[in-house]
Amino acid sequence: xxxxxxxxxxxVVIAGVRAWCALADPPIQVVAWGADVSVAWLAPGAEADVxxxxxxxxxxxxxxxxxxxxxxxxxxVIVYSMRADKETVLNxxxxxxxTYLTKTEGEDHLVAAITAxxxxxxxxxxxxxxxxxxxxxxxxxRLSPRETEVLLEWxxxxxxxxxxxxxxxxxxxVSSCLERVRVKYANVGRAAPTKAALVARALQDGLxxxxxx
Amino acid sequence: MPAASQADVDGRxxxxxxxxxxxxxxxxxxxxxxxxxxxALSSTASLLLTEAPxxxxxxxxxxxxxxxxxxxxxxxxxxxxxxxxxxxVAVMCALCLTQLWTVRSDPRGGGTWVLxxxxxxxxxxxxxxxxxxxxxxxxxxxxxxxxxxxxADPGGWLxxxxxxxxxxAEVALSWALYRFVRRSARAADRIVERGKEMRHAAxxxxxxxxxxREYLAALxxxxxxxxxMIGNGVVRQREPWLGEQARRDLREIxxxxxxxxxxxxxxELLREVSRPITAGGHSPLRVSWRxxxxxxxxxxxxxxxxxxxxxxxxxxxxxxxxxxxxxxVRRDAAAVTVEVVDEGSGFDPARVAPGRYGxxxxxxxxxxxxxxxxxxxxxxxxxxxxxxxxxxxVPDVAGDERLIGASFQRGLRRAVVVVTLAILLFLDLxxxxxxxxxxxxxxxQYAAWAGLLVATLxxxxxxxxxxxxxxxxxxxxxxxxxxxxxxxxxxxxxxxLGPTHWSEGDAGWPIVLIMLDSxxxxxxxxxxxxxxxxxxxxxxxxxxxLSIAGVVNATWLVLAFQLAIAMIAAVLRGLAASSARVLxxxxxxxxxxxxxxxxxxxxxxxxxxLAATTVPLLEGLADGRLDPGAASVRLECAAEAAxxxxxxxxxxxxPDPLAQELRACIELAERNGVSVSFAEYGARPELPPPVxxxxxxxxxxxxxxxxxxxRLTVAGTGxxxxxxxxxxxxxxxxxxxxxxxxxxxxxxxxxxxxxAVFSPVxxxxxxxxxxxxxxxxx
Numbered sequence: 001x002x003x004x005x006x007x008x009x010x011x012v013v014i015a016g017v018r019a020w021c022a023l024a025d026p027p028i029q030v031v032a033w034g035a036d037v038s039v040a041w042l043a044p045g046a047e048a049d050v051x052x053x054x055x056x057x058x059x060x061x062x063x064x065x066x067x068x069x070x071x072x073x074x075x076x077v078i079v080y081s082m083r084a085d086k087e088t089v090l091n092x093x094x095x096x097x098x099t100y101l102t103k104t105e106g107e108d109h110l111v112a113a114i115t116a117x118x119x120x121x122x123x124x125x126x127x128x129x130x131x132x133x134x135x136x137x138x139x140x141x142r143l144s145p146r147e148t149e150v151l152l153e154w155x156x157x158x159x160x161x162x163x164x165x166x167x168x169x170x171x172x173x174v175s176s177c178l179e180r181v182r183v184k185y186a187n188v189g190r191a192a193p194t195k196a197a198l199v200a201r202a203l204q205d206g207l208x209x210x211x212x213x
Numbered sequence: 214m215p216a217a218s219q220a221d222v223d224g225r226x227x228x229x230x231x232x233x234x235x236x237x238x239x240x241x242x243x244x245x246x247x248x249x250x251x252x253a254l255s256s257t258a259s260l261l262l263t264e265a266p267x268x269x270x271x272x273x274x275x276x277x278x279x280x281x282x283x284x285x286x287x288x289x290x291x292x293x294x295x296x297x298x299x300x301x302v303a304v305m306c307a308l309c310l311t312q313l314w315t316v317r318s319d320p321r322g323g324g325t326w327v328l329x330x331x332x333x334x335x336x337x338x339x340x341x342x343x344x345x346x347x348x349x350x351x352x353x354x355x356x357x358x359x360x361x362x363x364x365a366d367p368g369g370w371l372x373x374x375x376x377x378x379x380x381x382a383e384v385a386l387s388w389a390l391y392r393f394v395r396r397s398a399r400a401a402d403r404i405v406e407r408g409k410e411m412r413h414a415a416x417x418x419x420x421x422x423x424x425x426r427e428y429l430a431a432l433x434x435x436x437x438x439x440x441x442m443i444g445n446g447v448v449r450q451r452e453p454w455l456g457e458q459a460r461r462d463l464r465e466i467x468x469x470x471x472x473x474x475x476x477x478x479x480x481e482l483l484r485e486v487s488r489p490i491t492a493g494g495h496s497p498l499r500v501s502w503r504x505x506x507x508x509x510x511x512x513x514x515x516x517x518x519x520x521x522x523x524x525x526x527x528x529x530x531x532x533x534x535x536x537x538x539x540x541x542v543r544r545d546a547a548a549v550t551v552e553v554v555d556e557g558s559g560f561d562p563a564r565v566a567p568g569r570y571g572x573x574x575x576x577x578x579x580x581x582x583x584x585x586x587x588x589x590x591x592x593x594x595x596x597x598x599x600x601x602x603x604x605x606x607v608p609d610v611a612g613d614e615r616l617i618g619a620s621f622q623r624g625l626r627r628a629v630v631v632v633t634l635a636i637l638l639f640l641d642l643x644x645x646x647x648x649x650x651x652x653x654x655x656x657x658q659y660a661a662w663a664g665l666l667v668a669t670l671x672x673x674x675x676x677x678x679x680x681x682x683x684x685x686x687x688x689x690x691x692x693x694x695x696x697x698x699x700x701x702x703x704x705x706x707x708x709x710l711g712p713t714h715w716s717e718g719d720a721g722w723p724i725v726l727i728m729l730d731s732x733x734x735x736x737x738x739x740x741x742x743x744x745x746x747x748x749x750x751x752x753x754x755x756x757x758x759l760s761i762a763g764v765v766n767a768t769w770l771v772l773a774f775q776l777a778i779a780m781i782a783a784v785l786r787g788l789a790a791s792s793a794r795v796l797x798x799x800x801x802x803x804x805x806x807x808x809x810x811x812x813x814x815x816x817x818x819x820x821x822x823l824a825a826t827t828v829p830l831l832e833g834l835a836d837g838r839l840d841p842g843a844a845s846v847r848l849e850c851a852a853e854a855a856x857x858x859x860x861x862x863x864x865x866x867x868p869d870p871l872a873q874e875l876r877a878c879i880e881l882a883e884r885n886g887v888s889v890s891f892a893e894y895g896a897r898p899e900l901p902p903p904v905x906x907x908x909x910x911x912x913x914x915x916x917x918x919x920x921x922x923x924r925l926t927v928a929g930t931g932x933x934x935x936x937x938x939x940x941x942x943x944x945x946x947x948x949x950x951x952x953x954x955x956x957x958x959x960x961x962x963x964x965x966x967x968x969a970v971f972s973p974v975x976x977x978x979x980x981x982x983x984x985x986x987x988x989x990x991x
Contacts, residue, residue: 010458012455015447016445019447065579104441130926152930
């Protein structure tokens with residue numbers, strides 16, 4: 001069974017995450033939850049497969065430091081935030097978050113993202129896809145026009161089927177395209193164990209070649 | 214205040230800047246002191262060194278005059294020029310008319326103490342009176358002096374028209390110098406004012422943005438999240454903690470004065486964050502407080518410190534094994550320090566593995582973000598002390614100070630250039646031309662004069678270009694001293710120190726110009742060296758044109774003026790620093806008031822936006838009237854969460870017409886019960902109205918017939934903009950492409966997916982023209 005820990009200072013959010021996890025198939029066990037990141041470091045949260053981390057925005061700014069330490073300890077962190085601006089999203093990915101979910105996407109994507117994180121499979125929800133597709137920073141990875149197209153259509157749409165129909169592709173190709181982009185992002189910027197694992201796994205599975213990176 | 218009344222006398226520019234005001238005040242103070250000292254020294258020296266025709270009367274007059282000068286100084290500083298100046302003119306006229314008792318006709322006298330007193334009085338009038346009043350005061354005194362000499366020494370040596378003309382010229386030069394400095398004060402005022410306005414606007418805008426961010430972040434994490442999760446249906450029934458959260462959310466929304474002036478009370482915040490820990494269920498912690506009653510800090514510093522303190526307290530509960538901790542807060546000029554002290558088990562900081570997550574690192578990082586520090590002192594068995602400190606902001610006045618100082622310096626340098634050139638050309642050159650018989654080598658005299666002129670011109674060019682002299686200063690100084698020496702050597706001994714010995718004293722003027730930005734001591738030393746050099750040369754030959762008293766009086770006349778300029782320069786430098794401080798303090802007060810006003814208005818506006826819909830919903834959840842499990846409540850919460858998110862996403866500082874038009878569409882849809890999820894990414898070019906209309910049309914059409922949930926997204930990539938709608942609605946009407954906007958639709962089950970893409974270089978354009986995009990229709 002997948003185990004996870006929720007770091008969020010909002011009781012209703014925690015209640016929501018626990019409710020979704022209880023209904024998930026296969027079920028996900030929420031082993032610890034709390035308002036402070038220490039729940040992810042102390043037993044039983046220290047052993048959880050996945051950390052769902054609210055960025056806890058306050059006047060001190062996003063908790064990038066907490067994210068960094070968790071990532072450096074090899075934890076799979078799903079950043080789950082009310083915030084949806086591109087800079088924050090891409091920053092978290094650069095630090096080495098497994099994925100970034102806005103709270104509005106939680107109902108549709110949180111359980112799937114936790115499952116993917118537990119098995120080290122890339123997961124790119126629509127908001128993250130939009131951030132990738134409109135990334136204009138200098139050190140962004142090089143994407144093919146097709147990849148950018150898929151990213152943006154996935155951002156606009158509600159399902160990969162819709163993207164596939166619209167672009168005359170198979171759903172499998174849409175998914176692998178998104179995964180390839182995610183791996184390319186894992187290959188740039190700050191080094192982190194989780195990012196390296198994602199790249200290694202993708203190379204192993206033949207999802208991407210070293211030339212493409 | 215003298216400054217105010219001085220402004221009245223001047224009375225032409227009512228709104229006077231702070232720098233100019235302080236210049237007038239300081240200028241007056243300095244001018245009065247100079248007059249007092251020069252007259253006192255000169256009159257006493259003459260009294261001791263020479264004998265007056267009526268010694269007794271003269272003593273009385275000298276004492277009376279110096280007493281009057283004291284009274285006059287006090288009266289002027291109190292700001293009563295209308296009463297004191299006419300009286301002073303009368304006193305000076307009387308002094309000049311009574312020369313038959315006080316001075317003796319002596320060709321070797323060089324000048325009389327009455328002449329010195331008159332000259333310094335008139336020269337300093339230039340700093341006290343506006344132009345017309347100065348002229349009105351100067352004319353009778355000079356006339357009285359001329360008349361006085363005629364009475365005292367009819368047709369004799371004392372009667373000398375050139376002395377009166379030169380005195381008038383000196384007054385004019387002094388007045389010109391003062392105007393120059395005044396003008397630079399005004400310039401400094403203008404520059405500082407502009408800088409102040411810019412800083413002021415920036416500070417207000419920054420405070421508003423910071424407050425907005427803080428408020429939005431708080432709302433995001435509280436009310437908006439609550440409503441979103443209820444809308445998602447995760448709370449099935451009424452729960453006590455939900456009511457509690459809703460009440461907290463309401464407090465957060467209504468927080469209208471918590472961050473007034475961008476400040477928070479640190480002590481209150483500390484108590485707030487420690488409450489859950491001290492009241493914690495299984496292991497309550499007692500906290501003793503050694504803090505002031507309240508301590509207002511910039512909000513961000515207060516929050517940083519209180520969060521860090523919370524972390525430290527949590528650590529005490531977890532690891533220290535004690536039920537008591539102490540919090541100490543103190544503030545000094547530079548920083549605020551919070552200490553969290555326990556007498557628990559402690560630990561050995563050296564044995565915490567560097568890679569391991571530790572409270573130490575977290576605290577250090579948190580405080581470093583605010584430019585502060587976190588120190589942890591602990592050892593096993595001896596407890597732990599966590600010291601958090603945050604620096605207090607220090608106002609930066611250096612920039613203004615430099616600005617004002619530079620402006621003054623420029624004005625003064627240029628004024629001295631004018632004075633020096635005037636003296637060389639209109640005083641020394643005539644003496645030189647008229648006194649050929651006094652020199653052993655006339656050619657050398659001309660060369661020395663030319664040398665001084667060259668030195669002056671070099672300094673003048675530097676002054677006009679606003680360049681410092683740098684090392685060239687010392688070469689120029691050497692040139693001037695050399696000229697002074699050779700000019701003295703080639704004067705016949707019996708003419709030395711007399712009027713034809715033009716370089717005596719006047720060689721000091723280029724030195725004043727060259728040394729203007731040095732410290733007063735250096736300046737005075739160099740100037741004195743020049744005079745002593747000349748006197749030593751004269752003394753070595755034994756003979757001189759003047760008696761000792763005559764030398765003292767003649768030297769005083771010029772030297773006092775020259776030293777005065779050194780003091781003006783010093784006063785102006787000090788003035789620049791104090792003016793900058795005064796200005797900055799006033800500005801901070803004004804900015805703080807403005808920020809408070811703006812923040813209050815912003816918060817009221819935001820509250821008004823939420824008051825009608827969000828607040829009643831949260832109130833219903835708080836008091837249990839609304840059942841979060843009911844479908845209608847969920848729907849309402851979902852819609853409200855979406856509305857709030859949009860409201861919060863609005864950037865009030867940058868108008869974005871496309872986003873505004875789309876938001877209007879969404880609000881319309883929500884009124885019809887459609888829940889719209891909205892997301893946008895990427896930078897967008899500025900779009901002309903026809904393009905915006907074509908981009909928003911699909912959304913308007915779809916929302917008109919939509920049911921249930923809909924998705925609206927906007928993406929900007931380079932120059933292209935895509936607006937995409939997915940909704941369960943009737944078939945979208947056929948709309949022709951145009952203005953660079955291309956539309957495409959797709960049906961997936963009962964969901965229509967409609968996209969409008971604007972790309973400026975492609976796509977058919979209405980009217981069959983070339984595909985040049987919006988340029989044509991802009």
